[in-house]
Amino acid sequence: MLKIYEFPGFPNPARIRIALGEKNAINKVSFVTVNVLAGEHREAAYQAKNPSGTVPAMELDDGTVISECTAITEYIDNTFDGPPLTGRSAKEKAVVHMMQRRAEVRVVDAIAAYYHHATPGFGPELEPYQNADWGLRQREVAVGGLRYFDEVLGKTPYVAGEQFSMADITLYCGLGYADFTQIDVPAECTNLLAWRTKVAARPSVQG
């Protein structure tokens, strides 16, 4: 059985739970908690599995460990039945991967940089290097990213076009991360807010 290493409630692990939910596959994997707040992800045992030291990671039956959300989602999408999350045609796949990367760089990763560099983050022991100026700059990137996606969602129902995809999952979890770090979605981002309500109603998100 596939094993998912995660920390419940964190934004990146949430992406994988939603992807699995879209495929009706939550019961086809087992979840293992890595105690990130106690630094377990930095310990040798976990680093031997995932040298990136991140959660989530996915362990296949043959022992192969896959980290990085895009890679894990590709596996889930190519393994389980259900609606495609990474596109079908060459063009759809390209658009999904483009929007996935934008949702990472401009929202999820930017918020992570803000959280780990310009707030106490995980606390002094787990944040030995902080660069507040960088973190604050990335906070601005994130707010710009929210405005960008508001514009996108004024034109198409989902982030990568007509169909729900992994890029929606990434952006949706990014908004949860924004809440957690007290970055408000600008009130004028009405397309983004309406899309958020719509995505929140999906069974995969309701969990």
Added chain:
Amino acid sequence: MLKIYEFPGFPNPARIRIALGEKNAINKVSFVTVNVLAGEHREAAYQAKNPSGTVPAMELDDGTVISECTAITEYIDNTFDGPPLTGRSAKEKAVVHMMQRRAEVRVVDAIAAYYHHATPGFGPELEPYQNADWGLRQREVAVGGLRYFDEVLGKTPYVAGEQFSMADITLYCGLGYADFTQIDVPAECTNLLAWRTKVAARPSVQG
């Protein structure tokens, strides 16, 4: 005909030229130079095509513009005949995407952060915000990334296993970027250096 917007010699555009070369498809696209050193990528005309303001970007016949190297490479791989660059099975695809992301985060993007933040980069007009401390930290990340990939390449002939893939292209172009920014590959990284010689001999790289 597919159009590729690029700046010749830059590391990310080079990734797309090699991907096209692997597919014997260099002659199936046209190249358009965006004068990045004059700031053309920041101008409204280019931003209307690619809101990320980056090169490379790829324009399809229907006017759709795809940016982000992973997305462009997915399109190339799924459109042209030739050896697969993004994996075949679900597991291969996952490993390729995982290693692609690591080669970006730990090498190409880390070197870019060093170059744009801790060196003059494109010069004062095009680098209005610099954070030297962040850039120097990312230089350390890059050197750590080179050591990581040396270890990987001690176990498998290519970055994502037995087959050459887009992750090799990314790392290879990252090494070119390291040369350009005067980050030396540590001499003890003999696996990485041997792999580099092998990849350099590929017709797609020879151009």
